[in-house]
Amino acid sequence: MRLSPSAFFARLGFSALAALIGAFFALPLIWFLFAPFNARAELGLALPNPFTLANFAQVIQNGFAMRGLLNSLIQAVGGVVLVGIAATLAAYALSRSSLPGKGAVTYVLLLFSSVVSGSAAMVPIFLIISAVGLIDTHLAVILVFAGGLLPTAMFILRDFIDSIPRSYEESAMVAGASPVQAFFDVALPVIRPGIVVVVVWAFVNVWGSFLIPFILLRSDELMPASVAIYSFYSEAGTPIVTLLAAYALLYSLPVVALYLFVSWKFGFRFFGGIKA
Amino acid sequence: MKRFSLLSNRAGALFLTPGALLVGVFVIIPFFWVIFVSFTNRTLLGRTAVNPDFVGLANYLALFDPTSFFVRGQFGFSLILTIQFVIFSALLGQALLGLLLAWLSQSIPPALKSATQTAVIAAWILPEVVIGFAWFAFLDYDNGTLNMILRGLGLPGADWLLEHPFWVIVVFNTWRGAAFSMMLFTSALASIPPSYFEAANVAGASSWQKFRDIALPLIRGHVVTDLILITMWTFNVFTPFLLTNGGPSYRTELLSIYTYRIAFRDFEFGKGAAVGVVIMLINLAFALVYLRLGRQKKQGAGA
Numbered sequence: 001m002r003l004s005p006s007a008f009f010a011r012l013g014f015s016a017l018a019a020l021i022g023a024f025f026a027l028p029l030i031w032f033l034f035a036p037f038n039a040r041a042e043l044g045l046a047l048p049n050p051f052t053l054a055n056f057a058q059v060i061q062n063g064f065a066m067r068g069l070l071n072s073l074i075q076a077v078g079g080v081v082l083v084g085i086a087a088t089l090a091a092y093a094l095s096r097s098s099l100p101g102k103g104a105v106t107y108v109l110l111l112f113s114s115v116v117s118g119s120a121a122m123v124p125i126f127l128i129i130s131a132v133g134l135i136d137t138h139l140a141v142i143l144v145f146a147g148g149l150l151p152t153a154m155f156i157l158r159d160f161i162d163s164i165p166r167s168y169e170e171s172a173m174v175a176g177a178s179p180v181q182a183f184f185d186v187a188l189p190v191i192r193p194g195i196v197v198v199v200v201w202a203f204v205n206v207w208g209s210f211l212i213p214f215i216l217l218r219s220d221e222l223m224p225a226s227v228a229i230y231s232f233y234s235e236a237g238t239p240i241v242t243l244l245a246a247y248a249l250l251y252s253l254p255v256v257a258l259y260l261f262v263s264w265k266f267g268f269r270f271f272g273g274i275k276a
Numbered sequence: 277m278k279r280f281s282l283l284s285n286r287a288g289a290l291f292l293t294p295g296a297l298l299v300g301v302f303v304i305i306p307f308f309w310v311i312f313v314s315f316t317n318r319t320l321l322g323r324t325a326v327n328p329d330f331v332g333l334a335n336y337l338a339l340f341d342p343t344s345f346f347v348r349g350q351f352g353f354s355l356i357l358t359i360q361f362v363i364f365s366a367l368l369g370q371a372l373l374g375l376l377l378a379w380l381s382q383s384i385p386p387a388l389k390s391a392t393q394t395a396v397i398a399a400w401i402l403p404e405v406v407i408g409f410a411w412f413a414f415l416d417y418d419n420g421t422l423n424m425i426l427r428g429l430g431l432p433g434a435d436w437l438l439e440h441p442f443w444v445i446v447v448f449n450t451w452r453g454a455a456f457s458m459m460l461f462t463s464a465l466a467s468i469p470p471s472y473f474e475a476a477n478v479a480g481a482s483s484w485q486k487f488r489d490i491a492l493p494l495i496r497g498h499v500v501t502d503l504i505l506i507t508m509w510t511f512n513v514f515t516p517f518l519l520t521n522g523g524p525s526y527r528t529e530l531l532s533i534y535t536y537r538i539a540f541r542d543f544e545f546g547k548g549a550a551v552g553v554v555i556m557l558i559n560l561a562f563a564l565v566y567l568r569l570g571r572q573k574k575q576g577a578g579a
Contacts (some may be wrong), residue, residue: 010383010482010483011383011384013344014383014385015385015388016386017376017380018381018384018389018392019388019392021373021376021377021392021396022388022391022392022396023395023398024451025392025395025396025398025451026395027396027397027421027422027425028399028407028410028411028413028421028451029360029395029399029402029410030421031410031421032406032410034386035413036576042419043412043413043416043418043419043420044416044419044420044421045421045424045502056540065429066544077497078328082294082298086294086295086298087295087296088488089290089291089292089294089295090282090292090294090295090296092291092515093283093287093288093289093291093292094292096283096286096288097282097283097284097285097287097288097291098285099288099289099292100285100478101280101286107567109299110567111563111564111567112299112303112304112307112558113299113303114508114559114563114566115556115559115560115563116303116304116306116556116559116563117306117508117512117524117556117559118512119512119514119531119532119535119536119552119555119556120310120512120534120535120552120553120555120556120559121303121307121310121552122536122539122540122548122552123310123313123535123539123548123549123552124305124306124307124309124310124313124549125302125306126303126540126545127309127313127318127545128301128302128306128309139415140535143298143301143302144302146298146300146302147299147303148302148303148304150299150487151293151299152293152305166282169282170282173282175565178285179282179284179287180287182282183283185533198541204401207403208402208403208404208405209404210404210405210514210518211446211514211536214542225403225406226283226403229405229406229409236417238550239409241413244409248405248406248409248410248524251403251406252402252403252406255401255402255403256398256401256402258313259397259401266557
């Protein structure tokens with residue numbers, strides 16, 4: 001297709017503008033691609049000179065930092081398992097049963113989940129966790145995240161299940177399956193892509209979070225990476241840039257990998273609906 | 277047509293139980309508990325930690341005390357700061373930039389489009405502490421990338437975090453959250469039949485005319501949804517704490533950060549809970565608007 005000169009220049013202008021905006025978004029992150037590999041990293045942007053992997057070696061030898069990644073993993077996996085199971089079961093019930101008051105329950109849930117935000121609820125959540133004696137445990141972080149992420153996870157999955165034809169389970173039941181069998185053997189495999197999206201979304205949310213573990217945990221051995229990263233500050237409060245950058249890169253890798261996985265599998269439009 | 281339900285009421289109730297328990301304990305009980313605590317003088321330590329007194333509206337009166345309301349580090353200052361933060365970083369920053377990106381990406385080369393989208397989405401998905409540190413390095417006075425570029429262009433650099441802390445967190449939050457608006461508007465624009473634009477092309481319409489007269493009226497519903505959602509999220513966001521700690525001297529202390537300081541640094545749970553209640557009331561107003569719009573949309577679609 002041939003473009004008229006004015007359309008050509010319009011397109012050129014658009015491209016330049018898009019490139020400029022793209023640069024604005026990329027610039028604060030480019031530093032992270034170089035600094036972890038730089039033996040003499042500063043806060044400034046510089047090509048690694050000399051190039052080294054020693055920063056990573058040093059971070060990996062740091063027991064506290066590695067422990068932090070493990071703790072993040074424990075908390076994220078624990079939260080994800082709870083959210084995944086509870087949300088799937090609840091979403092299926094909301095979609096396929098005819099429980100009285102289903103609509104009202106959904107409405108109230110939606111309302112509460114948007115009103116009770118982390119910043120509003122940090123005091124009562126701390127008090128509840130204290131009251132049941134779970135302060136300073138992995139379980140506290142896992143449960144709080146499970147409760148907080150569940151409503152959104154349930155709505156994503158309910159919409160997903162609503163879009164699946166009921167005839168799948170109906171024909172299984174005509175063939176003699178019980179409703180529970182129809183759920184596990186017929187519906188569950190079909191819902192699986194939806195569960196994958198919810199699980200990835202929940203994982204990224206727990207993995208990246210700072211405030212909840214920061215409030216609920218006290219001992220160093222339990223801190224997730226988001227809090228443990230502050231061990232790479234000297235006593236004077238200045239960051240040890242080389243190690244911090246290397247650790248931040250390691251800590252970010254799972255999130256990037258999961259993002260690539262989801263966008264490869266489902267395309268990026270799926271992300272539109274899934275951040276709380 | 278009457279459909280038989282695939283799940284009996286008993287099985288349905290059983291399926292709902294784990295979720296209901298978790299949401300009940302960690303979402304619904306906190307809602308009522310925070311209201312209750314806000315009428316007490318509960319603290320973390322000391323006698324009032326175990327046996328808090330009922331103090332009536334004292335916490336609320338302290339928050340809305342007219343003599344100190346607007347003073348930096350007080351509730352009113354944080355509230356107004358947060359409103360400004362929402363207007364500039366969410367409504368103007370994220371929404372406009374997201375809309376611009378979605379519109380531009382329709383007519384730029386695919387390689388540039390995916391590179392730009394990747395950068396925007398990376399800013400959104402990376403863990404918040406990593407982002408906080410990236411910006412700390414980016415804004416460093418002596419070596420930071422931003423000042424390096426400015427000096428390279430012959431412009432003076434600045435100690436951004438000290439001199440313009442509010443504008444730093446505004447730009448920071450715009451940067452952090454624009455991806456959501458971009459994705460929402462991209463899929464909204466993709467749902468417009470291409471023939472509409474082709475007809476406008478034949479008539480020789482400019483890009484701006486096509487945007488104003490065709491696209492914008494058609495995606496108006498999405499724009500409203502986007503504005504409400506990003507307003508609610510931005511209103512409750514805590515991430516700027518990781519960049520500025522609320523400082524210097526309370527100049528970036530958003531409501532969420534103020535709550536955190538009152539409750540977990542000064543250990544005044546009662547007063548912190550009162551702030552939480554005010555935040556919930558504001559959230560409630562937005563949520564009701566949002567739910568009402570959702571209902572209208574559903575009814576419209578069903579008709």
